[in-house]
Amino acid sequence: MQGITLCSIKTSAYPVCRYFNRTVVSLVKPAQSLGAVSESCIWKTNSFLKLFRKRLCISAVAHQDADNLTEKEKRLLSNLYTGLISGQRACLAEAITLVESTHIRKREMAQVLLQRVLSHHREQETLNSGEPLAFRVGLSGPPGAGKSTFIEFFGKTLTDEGHKVAVLAVDPSSSTSGGSLLGDKTRMTELSRDMNAYIRPSPTRGTLGGVTRTTNEAIVLCEGSGYNIILVETVGVGQSEFAVADMVDMFVLLLPPAGGDELQGIKRGIVEMADLVAITKADGDLLIPARKIQTEYVSALKLLRKRSRTWNPQVMRISAKTGEGIQDLWKKMLEFQNSMLTSGELITKRRSQQRVWMWNLIQENVLLHFRNHPAVKHQIPILEERVRTGTLSPGLAADMLLNAFSKSS
Ligand SMILES: Nc1nc2c(ncn2[C@@H]2O[C@H](COP(=O)(O)OP(=O)(O)OP(=O)(O)O)[C@@H](O)[C@H]2O)c(=O)[nH]1
Structure with a gap:
């Protein structure tokens, strides 16, 4: 059995072995050291081969990309990968910077790195009976709802329990307004000093599609680096929370105990997506309005379409000032995770999110390619102007551009 394992490694899989050097060596060594071929050895070797075959298919694609890299780039990626999966924060930070880069070469490198991290992660999940290793929560x-104050308190509670918490702050508003709602301020000062927490604002430039891509990729990197709770924070006034809801296992909406006017900016659609609504600042003078808002939202949620077979969205009160309700909230979140895992909905959700992610990337890239294509690039502003002034219908203009594009492609 050992002979077959070694033989398959030495021959057909050799280039991949070289690429995944460390893992192969560490997996084969225990099998070699077993003197006799025991049942456990056969089981281990079979599981290894299964895992290895899967990896072979995936890595065939990644390997092609890796082949395009220079020796220096390969060395850099190798160091980054080793540092990242061993939990070095500096390597995680550098890896996220790489995936955020808009430089084409760096993006290619980032994809090779991501593929390796994904393979590593998949292996870890296989060893964890196929269950996700991390809990992804959108907030x-x-x-002013109290998001950063809550995350600071909540994050500390989680790290005190031994969790490793990553906070990713998504802020696409900065791409249109030039300012940042989340990134500029000194936020979560205590949590940012905690060695078991990692806080990262999202890039302040780029399209929503770009933010979607980099946030999804940053989640993968954080998980690869051993963070088991990923909090993705977003300001609930734009489109970003819809994108975030498509990346996480659970979506939590934080609402202040404010009147209708102050909550006007909150889109109804966001409330529909919430698995849990937390009314913040439920302390002191704000306790009574918090109770009132809670009752209102309990009734409102009853009227909404059910999104899960097993879970009914809940409304809770919390205070990050007194800590009231935060432990209960965490318990409720774990209840949600368990129920989604048991029903199989979590795995289904993650699989469909992967598909959405792929199509988001395609959409983003196809549009970029279209806009920059020489057959249409110069025509776009002219036709846009004609559409704007009403001398050409939008449908006709779109047909003209699409025809010019498809003829030349
Ligand atoms: N009484 C009380 N005040 C709170 C609580 N949490 C936050 N606040 C206050 O609410 C204000 C806004 O809190 P932040 O945590 O900055 O809110 P945010 O949602 O992160 O705000 P943005 O960064 O603007 O999106 C601050 O003045 C906080 O001190 C709480 O639990 N109780």
């Missing part, structure tokens, strides 16, 4: 709410 959204209007400006």
Whole structure:
């Protein structure tokens, strides 16, 4: 059995072995050291081969990309990968910077790195009976809802329990307004000093599609680096929370105990996406309005379409000032995770999110390619102007551009 394992490694899989050097060596060594071929050895070797075959298919694609890299780039990626999966924060930070880069070469390198991290992660999940290793939670709410105060308190509670928490702050508003709602301020000062927490604002430039891509990729990197709770924060006034809801296992909406006017900016659609609504600042004078808002939202949620077979969205009250309700909230979140895992909905959700992610990337890239294509690039502003002034219908203009594009492609 050992002979077959070694033989298959030495021959057909050799280039991949070289690429995944460390893992192969560490997996084969225990099998070699077993003197006799025991049942456990056969089982281990079979599981290894299964895992290895899967990896062979995936890595065939990644390997092609890796082949395009220079020796220096390969060395850099190798160091980054080793540092990242061993939990070095500096390597994680550098890896996220790489995936955020808009430089084409760096993006190619980032994809090779991501593929390796994904393979590593998949292996870890296989060893964890196929269950996800990390819990991904989206947190959204209007400006001033108390998001950062909550994350600071909640994050500390989690790290005290031994969790490793990553906070990714998505802020696409900065791409249109030039300012940042989330990135500029000194936020979560205590949590940012905690060695078991990692806080990262999203890039302040780029399209929503770009933010979607980099956030999804940053999640993969954080998980590869051993973070088991990923909090993705977004300001609930734009489109970003819809994108975030498509990346996470659970979506939590934080609402302040404010009147209708202050909550106007909150889109109805966001409330529909919430698995849990937390009314913040439920302390002191704000306790009574918090109770009132809670009752309102309990009734409102009853009228909404059910998104899960097993879970009914809940409304809770919390205070990051007194800590009231935060442990209960965490318990409720774990209840949600368990129920989604048991029903199989979590795995289904993650699989469909992968598909959405792929199509988001295609959409983003196809549009970019279209806009920059020489057959249409110069015509776009002219036709846009004609559409704007009403001398050409939008449908006709779109047909003209699409025809010019398809004829030349
Ligand atoms: N009484 C009380 N005040 C709170 C609580 N949490 C936050 N606040 C206050 O609410 C204000 C806004 O809190 P932030 O945590 O900055 O809110 P945010 O949602 O992160 O705001 P943006 O960064 O603008 O999106 C601050 O003045 C906080 O001190 C709480 O639990 N109780």
